[in-house]
Amino acid sequence: MTFHYLETAEDPRVSDYTQLTDVHLRKVREPAEGMYIAESSRVLRRALAAGHRPRSFFLAEKWLPDLADVFEQYPEVPAYVGSSVLLEEITGFHLHRGAMAAMHRPAPVPLPELLAGARRVAVLEDIVDHTNVGAIFRSAAALDVDAVLVSPRCGDPLYRRSVRVSMGTVFQVPWARLHSWPQDLGLLRDQGFTVAAMELTPDAVNLDELAARNPERLALVLGTEGAGMSAETLAAVDLAIKIPMRTGVDSLNVAAASAVAFWELRPRN
Numbered sequence: 001m002t003f004h005y006l007e008t009a010e011d012p013r014v015s016d017y018t019q020l021t022d023v024h025l026r027k028v029r030e031p032a033e034g035m036y037i038a039e040s041s042r043v044l045r046r047a048l049a050a051g052h053r054p055r056s057f058f059l060a061e062k063w064l065p066d067l068a069d070v071f072e073q074y075p076e077v078p079a080y081v082g083s084s085v086l087l088e089e090i091t092g093f094h095l096h097r098g099a100m101a102a103m104h105r106p107a108p109v110p111l112p113e114l115l116a117g118a119r120r121v122a123v124l125e126d127i128v129d130h131t132n133v134g135a136i137f138r139s140a141a142a143l144d145v146d147a148v149l150v151s152p153r154c155g156d157p158l159y160r161r162s163v164r165v166s167m168g169t170v171f172q173v174p175w176a177r178l179h180s181w182p183q184d185l186g187l188l189r190d191q192g193f194t195v196a197a198m199e200l201t202p203d204a205v206n207l208d209e210l211a212a213r214n215p216e217r218l219a220l221v222l223g224t225e226g227a228g229m230s231a232e233t234l235a236a237v238d239l240a241i242k243i244p245m246r247t248g249v250d251s252l253n254v255a256a257a258s259a260v261a262f263w264e265l266r267p268r269n
Contacts, residue, residue: 046168134165
């Protein structure tokens with residue numbers, strides 16, 4: 001394999017990696033260009049294990065031995081190597097987790113295929129914090145959630161921070177972006193799902209009460225922090241649920257709440 005040693009931050013061959021800290025630019029650019037960034041050797045390996053195809057590799061020279069087997073597997077993929085100082089100048093932050101890779105985005109999974117056989121589905125409404133998105137995916141992967149659906153304005157699960165926080169588990173859980181919100185919740189109901197919104201409303205039932213019902217198919221809708229779930233979404237679900245809290249605490253971070261709910265609402269048979 002031929003390694004390309006970088007000498008300047010203006011090298012046009014590494015445009016995929018420039019200024020990765022610019023969230024607004026990346027959110028538009030990465031999906032439009034059909035790519036995403038896998039950050040760290042572990043995440044990179046998980047992406048490859050999931051069948052995703054690399055566009056290029058990007059790393060400091062000291063990490064070459066650690067990924068020698070990967071480079072042997074993909075000899076046709078360019079690997080760009082530079083000093084830590086130069087790589088930081090290109091990306092806008094210090095790389096301390098090994099290699100990075102620009103990856104081709106996989107083709108979207110059709111919704112009917114995604115839902116076939118699924119018993120537990122998470123639905124994310126307008127959660128724009130990529131740290132929360134990644135953490136929810138990590139809990140979903142660990143706690144038997146079969147698929148994740150995201151609303152049109154929800155953060156990108158394949159944004160660099162989401163992928164990193166999830167430790168690459170975004171590659172394990174099938175997901176899709178909905179296009180008509182909240183109308184597409186009706187598609188879940190048509191497939192036999194009970195659709196429950198995790199929201200503190202006057203008529204919300206306790207989480208353990210819904211768990212006791214053990215619905216055969218359940219879609220759990222999680223809303224953004226602060227503004228909460230939209231009135232239109234609440235009108236489109238079957239019921240609202242809540243986690244019973246001790247006095248003085250009214251809510252958990254949405255990622256923490258998702259982990260509690262996924263565990264409590266797991267299928268019992």
